Amino acid sequence: MEEASSPMISIKQTLQLQDHHAKQPPSSPFKKSSFVSSLMEAAALRSPSFREDSYFVSHLKSSERKALKQLKDKLTATAATAPPDVSMWGIPLLAFGNDRADVVLLKFLRARDFRVSDTLHMLLNCLSWRREFEADAILDQDLGFKELEGVVAYMHGFDREGHPVCYNDYRVFRDKDLFERVFGDDEKLHRFLRWRVQVLERGIKLLHFKPGGVNSIIQVTDLKDMPKRELRVASNHILSLFQDNYPEMVARKIFINVPWYFSLLYSVFSPLLTQRTKSKFVISKEGNVAETLYRFIRPEDIPVKYGGLSRPNDLRNGPPKPASEFIVKGGEKVNIQIEGVEGGSTIIWEIVVGGWDLEYSAEFVPVAEGSYTIAVEKPRKMAAAEEAVQDTFTAGEAGKLVLSVDNSASRKRKVAAYRYTVRKPTAISNQLE
Incomplete structure (x- = not known):
């Protein structure tokens, strides 16, 4: 399988007038955005990584360490008088020096603001519920x-x-x-x-x-x-x-x-x-789903119904093939060029734009002079409900594949992603890795 990085890839962005009533001097053309700046914008959409509470005992406040010890002591005393199965998710909660048990106990303590008596009550009720509900056997x-x-x-x-x-x-x-x-x-x-x-x-x-x-x-x-x-x-x-x-x-x-x-x-x-x-809440109104999810989840892990590239059966084949992200501004056209394609090679690609509502097309441009450009996918309007495009093309001669997304008619910025593989004639598999 020829790796996706083998042919050259370039992205060209053409900015067009967003407001037809705006006055722009003819001598001041729009500045073209670079692919690097597009990726930087994509990164800027993400909020800072969610910072979870630490589960290292050494990071706790002295009062929190004291509460953790007291909870262990009370749980041990309870188990001695009326021994329940003091384990959860396969983790024995009373094992000495078990940091996995500390993680579980700290979750219950934080849920009760480190009030030890309230935490013990909650924990014992949970252990009782798991036995009655048969929660440990439910997976099968x-x-x-x-x-x-x-x-x-x-x-x-x-x-x-x-x-x-x-x-x-x-x-x-x-x-x-x-x-x-x-x-x-x-x-x-x-x-x-x-x-x-x-x-x-x-x-x-x-x-x-x-x-x-x-x-x-x-x-x-x-x-x-x-x-x-x-x-x-x-x-x-x-x-x-x-x-x-x-x-x-x-x-x-x-x-x-x-x-x-x-x-x-x-x-x-x-x-x-x-x-x-x-x-912990993130609230996204309709129309901003893909842009919101891209902040926290990579597009190859997001289901296609939400503007990603992941289909239900993809995860059965191991980790997904990474995708590249970019931004399509309002009034902008983006051309993704997969260059250096040899004759006889097959290109397999996927591309998605969150909330589509723009025009998409694909064409193959041969290197040889006198050869004609082939319309692989004629320009068509992609509705907002469209899922990711997945397609293939076998090149009859050397050239490049150009994927175009045209957002000229909109003022709204959109997140987008793509991935591709090029299979040489001698390769056996033609599936995306």
């Missing part, structure tokens, strides 16, 4: 929700810091028949709750539970067309279960496709939320 159970897998709640990829990402999208329950099949009675609701816990446990299985490691997940919740009233009971149960039994397991909560009224609700409930909770 078939709960009969195949139609919801990869649709309603699912783990998919990692963020830029290595946190597993869980996506939530409940719009399918607008279908009354499906809603009745899943939530029709208490037994069905209980089974759904078990399935939802199963999804979370899959994410937790990916955590390190080590100081300095990845110890929490990212939650992305899509609020588009979510049936709020119908899901109120299920949502309350899920929230209660997670708050009581999975403390400090979420590093960041990203809400996407947020409706206009959400900001009103948030302003009402915001005073009731702790600053710690609010610091």
Whole structure:
């Protein structure tokens, strides 16, 4: 397989007038942006990395270290009088010198502001719930929700810091028949709750539970067309279960496709939320989904439905092939040129623009004089709902492939990404790595 870096790649950006009523002197042409500056702009869209609390005992305040020791002592005393299975996620909580146990105990302590008695009560209740709920065995159970897998709640990829990402999208329950099949009675609701816990446990299985490691997940919740009233009971149960039994397991909560009224609700409930909770929230209205997710997750890890390059089966083949990111400004046309393509080679590429709503085209330009440019993909308007383009082209002669995204008709900046592979005639595989 010829690596993507073998042919030369260049990006040329052509700026066009965004405001037709603006007065621009003819002698002052627009300055062309470089590919480097485009990448710098892409990086600037990201907020600083989320800083989780430290799980190194040496980093704790003296009062916090004291609380951790007291919790261990109380837990040991409790286990001596009425020995429960004092372990969680396969981690024995009373093992001497076990820093993985310290990570778990610190999560419960932080959830109760280091109040030792309250923390012990919460921890014992959680251990009891896990036994009754059979949470440790839930990963291997078939709960009969195949139609919801990869649709309603699912783990998919990692963020830029290595946190597993869980996506939530409940719009399918607008279908009354499906809603009745899943939530029709208490037994069905209980089974759904078990399935939802199963999804979370899959994410937790990916955590390190080590100081300095990845110890929490990212939650992305899509609020588009979510049936709020119908899901109120299920949502309350899920929230209660997670708050009581999975403390400090979420590093960041990203809400996407947020409706206009959400900001009103948030302003009402915001005073009731702790600053710690609010610091984890990221709120993105409809139309800004890709730009928001690119701040935290690389495009090759973002599902195609949200402006990324990742398809459901991609993750089965190991880590995804990295993609390159760039910015398409309003009033700008960007040409990606894959140069140095040999005759007989096959180019396989993917390209996506968050929220598309612009024109896309592809052409092959031969090197030889007198050869004609081939329209691989004629210019076509890509609707906002379009997913990533995935295509191939076999070159009959040496030349370059030019991918164009034309945002001239818009004032809105858009995030974009692409990746490609060039397969020489002697190569066997023609799949993206």
